[in-house]
Amino acid sequence: MKQTITLGKVTKFVGLGFLSTFKDLFTGKLEKEDLQNFLRKIVVPIASVFLFIGLWHMGAESLYNTEAEFKIQKALRDQGPEAAEAMRECIALGDLSCRPNTLPSPAQVWESYKSLLRDHQIISADKAEFADKTAVLNQKRLAEGKEPIVYTGRPSFVDQIFRSLKTVFAGFLLAFLIAVPLGIFIGLSPTLKSAFNWFIQIFKPVSPVVWYLLVFMIVKTLLIDSSEDSSFTISFISVGLCSMWATLVNTAMGVSSVDKDYINVAKVLKLGAFQKIFKVVLPSSLPLIFTGLKITLSVAWMVLIAIELLAQSPGLGLFVWEEFQNGANDSNAKIIVAMFVIGIIGFLLDRLMLTVQNMVSFNKTEAI
Amino acid sequence: MNTILTKPKDISILTENGIFAPSRVMLDLKHLKKVYPTPKGDYVVLEDLNLQIMKEEFVTIIGHSGCGKTTMLSMIAGLNEISGGSISVLGKRIKGPGPDRGVIFQAPSLMPWMTSLQNVMLGVNQVFPHAKKAQRIDIAKYYLQKVGLEDAYNKKASELSQGMQQRVGIARAFAIKPKVLLLDEPFGMLDSLTRGELQDILIEIWNKEKITAVMITHDVDEAIFLADRVVMMTSGPKAKIGDVLDIDFERPRTRKTVLEHDDYYTYRKHLIDFLEH
Numbered sequence: 001m002k003q004t005i006t007l008g009k010v011t012k013f014v015g016l017g018f019l020s021t022f023k024d025l026f027t028g029k030l031e032k033e034d035l036q037n038f039l040r041k042i043v044v045p046i047a048s049v050f051l052f053i054g055l056w057h058m059g060a061e062s063l064y065n066t067e068a069e070f071k072i073q074k075a076l077r078d079q080g081p082e083a084a085e086a087m088r089e090c091i092a093l094g095d096l097s098c099r100p101n102t103l104p105s106p107a108q109v110w111e112s113y114k115s116l117l118r119d120h121q122i123i124s125a126d127k128a129e130f131a132d133k134t135a136v137l138n139q140k141r142l143a144e145g146k147e148p149i150v151y152t153g154r155p156s157f158v159d160q161i162f163r164s165l166k167t168v169f170a171g172f173l174l175a176f177l178i179a180v181p182l183g184i185f186i187g188l189s190p191t192l193k194s195a196f197n198w199f200i201q202i203f204k205p206v207s208p209v210v211w212y213l214l215v216f217m218i219v220k221t222l223l224i225d226s227s228e229d230s231s232f233t234i235s236f237i238s239v240g241l242c243s244m245w246a247t248l249v250n251t252a253m254g255v256s257s258v259d260k261d262y263i264n265v266a267k268v269l270k271l272g273a274f275q276k277i278f279k280v281v282l283p284s285s286l287p288l289i290f291t292g293l294k295i296t297l298s299v300a301w302m303v304l305i306a307i308e309l310l311a312q313s314p315g316l317g318l319f320v321w322e323e324f325q326n327g328a329n330d331s332n333a334k335i336i337v338a339m340f341v342i343g344i345i346g347f348l349l350d351r352l353m354l355t356v357q358n359m360v361s362f363n364k365t366e367a368i
Numbered sequence: 369m370n371t372i373l374t375k376p377k378d379i380s381i382l383t384e385n386g387i388f389a390p391s392r393v394m395l396d397l398k399h400l401k402k403v404y405p406t407p408k409g410d411y412v413v414l415e416d417l418n419l420q421i422m423k424e425e426f427v428t429i430i431g432h433s434g435c436g437k438t439t440m441l442s443m444i445a446g447l448n449e450i451s452g453g454s455i456s457v458l459g460k461r462i463k464g465p466g467p468d469r470g471v472i473f474q475a476p477s478l479m480p481w482m483t484s485l486q487n488v489m490l491g492v493n494q495v496f497p498h499a500k501k502a503q504r505i506d507i508a509k510y511y512l513q514k515v516g517l518e519d520a521y522n523k524k525a526s527e528l529s530q531g532m533q534q535r536v537g538i539a540r541a542f543a544i545k546p547k548v549l550l551l552d553e554p555f556g557m558l559d560s561l562t563r564g565e566l567q568d569i570l571i572e573i574w575n576k577e578k579i580t581a582v583m584i585t586h587d588v589d590e591a592i593f594l595a596d597r598v599v600m601m602t603s604g605p606k607a608k609i610g611d612v613l614d615i616d617f618e619r620p621r622t623r624k625t626v627l628e629h630d631d632y633y634t635y636r637k638h639l640i641d642f643l644e645h
Contacts, residue, residue: 261477264447267465269494269544279490283481 053106060105067100096329104333109340112333120156127151155314157334161341164315167232168297168304168349171239175296179244180289183251184277187285193252204245208303212238212310231313238307243300250292254285290357297353301346316342394458394580395421395444395548401452402439413439415606417453419599421548424578428591430639431601431610437584440601441552444582445471457547467495470546470579472554476533480526484517484536485509487525491544511539514573531562535569542573549574551583555590567593568623575620588639593626598635600642611642 068091076084090098104112130151138148155163186192215238223230258281266276308317320338323331400417403410413436421427431437442448444455446465455462457469470491478487488508496504512521515535525533534554541549554570555563571594574581585591591598595615602610615635617626626632 259477261473261475262479264465264471264473265477265479265490267447268445268467268469268471269491270466271490271494275494280479283479286481 057106060103060108063102064100064105067102071098071100099329101327101329101332104330104336108330108333109336112330113337115330116157116334116337120158123153123156123159126153157319157337160315160319161345163313164304164308164317165345167236167308167313167315168239168300170232170236171243171300171304172297174237174240175244175247175300176293178240179247179292179296180251183248183289183292184255184282186248187252187255188277188281193256200245200248204249206242208238208242208306209310211241212307214238215241216311231311235304235307235311235313235315238311239300239304242303242307243296246295246299247289247292250288250295251285254288254292255281258284287357287361290353290361294350294353294357297349298346301342301349305342392422393420394423394425395419395582396456396459397440397444397453398456399453400440400443400450400455402436402443402448403451412606413604415608417608419609421580421582423580425596426574426581426583426594427597427599428583428585428595429599429601430585430588430591430643431607432603432643433586435601435604436607437601438552441550441582441584444548445469445550447471467491467544468547470541470544470549472534472537472541472549472551474553474556476525476530476537478525478528478533478536478540480524483522483524484512484528484532484539485521487536488512488540488543491540495544507543508539511543511573512536514542515539515569531558531566534558534566538566538570538573542577542579545577546579549579549581551581553584553586556586563587563590564623570594571621588636588643591639592632592635593621593623598639600639613638 071091072084072087075087087098091100130153134149141148182196186196212234215234219230219234219237223233262280262284266280271279304315305317305320307313308315309321312318316338320335323334323338397417397419400414400419401412402414403412405411417440429437429440439448443450444462446462446469462469478484479490482490485505485508488511489504492504492508496507499507509518509521512518515538517532517535517539520528520532525536528536534557537554555566558566567590583594585594592615598613598615599609600611600613601607613635616631617629
């Protein structure tokens with residue numbers, strides 16, 4: 001039997017089923033009952049986005065006015081009516097020196113987004129130029145056995161996104177390598193389960209900040225001789241330790257709750273331990289393991305921001321913190337841009353895991 | 369010793385006191401007992417159950433729900449501890465489960481992530497580890513083809529219907545060439561049409577292979593159609609064998625000849641009378 005792959009199947013498979021409605025819209029394949037579907041799946045979400053932006057805009061405006069009024073009143077109180085009038089004019093002109101610093105409006109955020117992209121282009125061009133300039137010199141240095149000269153300028157917003165992704169994937173990999181094998185052992189052996197249960201119950205709820213401090217204590221000593229920057233190591237290990245619990249618990253549960261019928265089949269056929277684990281136990285617990293991994297990845301992404309901020313490890317978390325400390329007139333808008341980027345990347349990571357889960361899972365019911 | 373034979377069909381195989389000659393006995397249950405400890409004291413499911421099953425015999429076991437039929441079968445399979453007495457296969461006491469006793473479960477119990485061929489191969493690989501891979505595949509394919517699944521070797525078990533899954537279950541059980549085949553209401557979950565089809569397939573393969581079979585069923589007609597002997601169990605607790613009925617139809621049988629046979633309704637009445645009292 002030949003399986004055909006259609007856009008509809010693909011989008012549904014990666015959990016973006018609503019996209020296929022668009023295709024029907026453009027190919028004119030919409031039936032009458034699809035119209036209702038179209039309204040619900042496309043029009044309603046778009047309308048709610050606009051509603052959200054509208055509310056945000058009004059909220060931002062009202063906060064802006066509150067703070068502007070407060071500034072004018074303060075000038076009146078402290079310096080008299082002339083200063084108050086000057087402040088009112090200054091604010092009306094939108095001068096940067098006196099602009100109220102509050103929740104930015106959607107338009108400001110959009111501006112900041114564009115300026116961050118421009119900034120990225122400038123830095124990229126700068127980097128390319130630097131690479132050109134140092135290419136010959138670096139080759140010479142390499143030949144002489146010296147360290148090449150690297151670009152040490154500040155990273156752009158996009159660089160920081162990739163740095164964050166790198167940290168989160170390193171942490172996720174660490175969580176995977178610890179939690180899946182450990183979960184299998186715990187699930188297979190009731191003895192190990194009771195040995196580890198207190199450990200899991202106590203350390204699962206510990207906050208990311210505390211994990212960071214613990215990892216910091218250990219890694220700092222381990223890398224005491226190294227001159228390298230340990231912030232990346234510390235942050236990815238902390239991310240891994242914070243996020244591995246969901247996978248650990250789910251794997252153990254999946255392995256220990258394999259359908260009794262399958263175990264009976266394995267017993268009747270007298271499968272060896274190795275065969276039993278790899279042919280029966282693991283495949284049947286894959287859906288639960290992947291549910292755990294999905295939670296792990298989203299937790300990893302969530303705690304990453306806090307940990308980067310603490311570890312001073314470059315990335316989105318540090319970007320947010322630095323902008324907050326910076327207090328420049330567009331800092332607040334940049335923080336909101338970062339917030340959206342964090343949210344969208346988190347969503348995409350979740351979809352990525354769902355796709356992998358659908359590929360390996362024998363149970364084709366749609367996961368949420 | 370309580371005699372379990374009501375109407376022996378071949379006197380020559382019996383010794384003087386009514387017991388089968390040892391060389392003909394495949395499966396021997398002696399004073400079998402099963403006790404489940406409960407907070408209110410022990411619950412005795414089976415007590416002093418004696419049953420001998422000959423080589424190449426097909427025995428069906430019938431009785432009310434909860435009388436301990438399935439407990440008995442899973443004890444023979446080695447999946448359930450024996451509380452007292454013994455179970456022997458060819459004179460050797462069983463210790464735990466093993467592929468010498470193939471089981472067809474009530475639920476098909478296929479690994480849904482494997483294809484039907486892989487499911488059968490799982491057992492074949494285990495029983496014939498020294499055969500060449502091509503030979504093992506041939507064995508698995510042979511039995512899949514016997515159950516009418518030659519077009520579905522590479523279909524995932526999860527994509528098959530219940531009836532087709534149970535066909536794979538039958539192929540898997542026969543392919544490991546067990547000494548005893550244990551069937552725990554294998555068609556109980558199927559609609560009556562599919563059930564009839566699968567009974568035909570089962571009996572067709574069985575006619576070729578003649579593997580000693582013990583099958584639990586709720587269905588009186590199924591019990592008569594398939595069996596050489598129908599064993600009736602009393603209701604629990606402390607269930608034992610209440611009565612045994614020999615079915616003297618010629619083999620190979622077809623559904624039609626069985627239904628038209630004069631003795632059919634006598635047998636049927638016998639079984640129903642037992643179940644209703």
